[in-house]
Amino acid sequence: MVEVAHLSRGLVPWPGRLAWLRVALVALVAAAWEVVARSGLLYRDVVPSLLAIMQALAVVLATPSFYGHLAVTAGEVAASLVLGGGFGIAIGLALGVSRFLSQAFEHFLYWLGPTPKIILFPILIMWCGVGPASKIGMGAISAFFPIVLSVASGLRAIDPVLVRVGRSFNAGWWQMVAKIYLPAMRVPILNGIRLGFGVALIGTLLAETKLSNAGIGFLVMNAYSLFNMPAMYAMLIVLFTLAIAVNELLGTLIGPRALVAPSKNANRQRGSP
């Protein structure tokens, strides 16, 4: 929106120029990396050559057990999204509908939202043990906050005209939900899930690096303790690619209009003053 308006003024970059610049930037970063790697400026093992990283990537992707660990992490993140998202949507709807509940409890959520959730991990270990359950708990708590706040403020932001249109057509309860509320809530719910996915992934993985015996976080720490830096980079590349892909996918579901760059702040903006 703003971006397009802005680009049209001054130097109008045609798509080809933009693509070339992107390619050039990637090449520049790769070249700089390779120079640092070969120069031995930093320890060679810390910044391995790109070739070594690509080889490690091939090895990692060809190792069957890698997919097992990937599945463990993916399962944990999915379970934590279902759990945190379920509670988040239910409580968010309650807070959005009731002014009283919102005034009574929502400020607690705003206060707890920016707390680093990883500090709760010792408690989760005591409650759920050292297995996947404590990681799921970690991810669920992380995902809960952006989802609940996004849903609550989204429900409040529904244009009252839409609701009145539904009423004037004499829509029944179920019709109101299906035709008015759900379509209007699609963007805030998906936005919340998108933010929730990001923090759930971080929460789960950090918990895995702290204490676990399975999952990508465990593999990364394992590679670190063996000082196998190329493998560590390779796994981080796979992970970042997957994270960005899921993020983009959710972004496309939301639609281009709602894709304002750092929508992370959506969970911190107050829905109503």
Next chain:
Amino acid sequence: VNNVRRSVPTWWPPLFGLMVVVAIIAAIQGLLVAGVLNRYIVPLPTEVMAAIPRLFLEEDIFARFLTTLEECLIAFVLVAMIGIALGALLYRLQLLRAAVESSIAAFASAPIVLMYPLFLVVFGRATRTVVIIGLIAGLPPVILKTVEGLATTRRVLIDVGRSFNLSQLQLFAKILFPAALPTIFVGLRLGLIFALINIIGVEFLINFGGLGQIINDLAERYDIAGTYAAILFVVAISMLFFAVTEWIERWLRSHT
């Protein structure tokens, strides 16, 4: 949405919320005393309260707080300087902005903090590692919000500046920057909160530094009441950070 209950006095809902929280804590105490909940997993709320003075006297939690605060301040000054400078640069170079803006947003959504073992290797188990991770976590929102703020400056304001024959630098200092400041501050606030989250998180993970480490320490000593009390302390600190930045932002908005 609900304008039925306008007659409720404004103090009642927050008070009700507080009462519910107190009631839940009292219920936990009751269930623990009755033996329904396991006291080796959940400490008595009264024990947690009693542990707070101990944190100050024996664990020197105030010094820990100052350590974390110092890391946050260094990270934050760096975030503000580098982030605003990069944002202004991207605003000037529209083509570069078009090429990298979405990558910065994607970068912000990737779990960068997971790279902490790497930073450990490069920078050692030291304060600078913690600060640098905080810096990287805090940068993206500041860059993106600075570009957004500068780009959405009203045309009229820029035209006024042009009509006064301001130089590029003057135009930036007198018109663009002040106009973008409220938006930039939204980014700074997010950046500060992201930096705080990652700093405490990394302290906890690598068992080094301020508030994050103390939780790890207490948990490893199996001091359950102490762990809970220290977590409450960190939650209080985050709330304080949140409230202070929100207050500054509101003050800034009403004075610009």
